[in-house]
Amino acid sequence: MSASDTRPPVTGWRRWSAYLALTVVFAVACGLLSWWQWARRAETAAENLRVAQNYDADPRAIDDVLPALDAWDEGDEWTRVELHGTYLTDEALLVRNRVLGGQPGFEQLVPLQLEDGTVVVIDRGWLPVGNGVDALPDVVPQPPAGQVDVIARLRGAEPELPGRTAPAGQISSIDVATIVDDLGVDGYTGAYGVVASEDPAVAEMPAAAPRPEEDEGMHLSYALQWIAFGVLAFIGLFWAWRRERRIAALPVEEQAAARAPKRRHDDADVEDAILDRLDA
CATH class of the missing domain: 2.40.50 (OB fold (Dihydrolipoamide Acetyltransferase, E2P))
Incomplete structure (x- = not known):
């Protein structure tokens, strides 16, 4: 096995700068979608006001x-x-x-x-x-x-x-x-x-249009959700950075095991297999 095959993962500033840039782009997209929902809510509120005042x-x-x-x-x-x-x-x-x-x-x-x-x-x-x-x-x-x-x-x-x-x-x-x-x-x-x-009125009339509903819909909820998604992206990035820093502080022989996905306990696997057979 060559030295390049055993090279440890890149954990330096270039990697995390790229992650940060992607997170910023995602957060900006969330901000724009949130702004769009706020604008839609403002339009709906203005329409509701016109109905209330004029109808x-x-x-x-x-x-x-x-x-x-x-x-x-x-x-x-x-x-x-x-x-x-x-x-x-x-x-x-x-x-x-x-x-x-x-x-x-x-x-x-x-x-x-x-x-x-x-x-x-x-x-x-x-x-x-x-x-x-x-x-x-x-x-x-x-x-x-x-x-x-x-x-x-x-x-x-x-x-x-x-x-x-x-x-x-x-x-x-x-x-x-x-x-x-x-x-x-x-x-x-x-x-x-x-x-x-x-x-004078006539006996037969076309169907009248119903009064417009004065409802703002879900625009406020959606706007807040997009803001939350943008904030969570930075929280997730910070959590990943802290985890990487903790792993980097471990001895070299323990780092690979720390990064590996956690396996379920063998007993839990046996129990799942038994339940699957019972369901069948």
């Missing part, structure tokens, strides 16, 4: 909330507005690929033309996929005819989905700007309204 607040005039046709502020999401106008029933659309309660369906969009001629796109609710060959809703309820008073909750317009196509009378997202542009009239393009009530 059941007294309705306001739409031009008070949206001073310009393309205006939108996320802080106004779920704000209730009072609208007076006439539904443009012939311009109704179905938004594809909408899920409610785990079931696929559509959202029914109908432009509402206000008394001053401007248009607000209104989401009247959700309709399930029907049993027909075209997978359309079996029934599409009609909005009230003539003048109608609508209380709606505002939501931000959705972006256009490039490359997505839809059959006539359908649309892939609530891309309000495209809907208003196709109508050829002035209208609000930064937001749309989700029906809270209509007067």
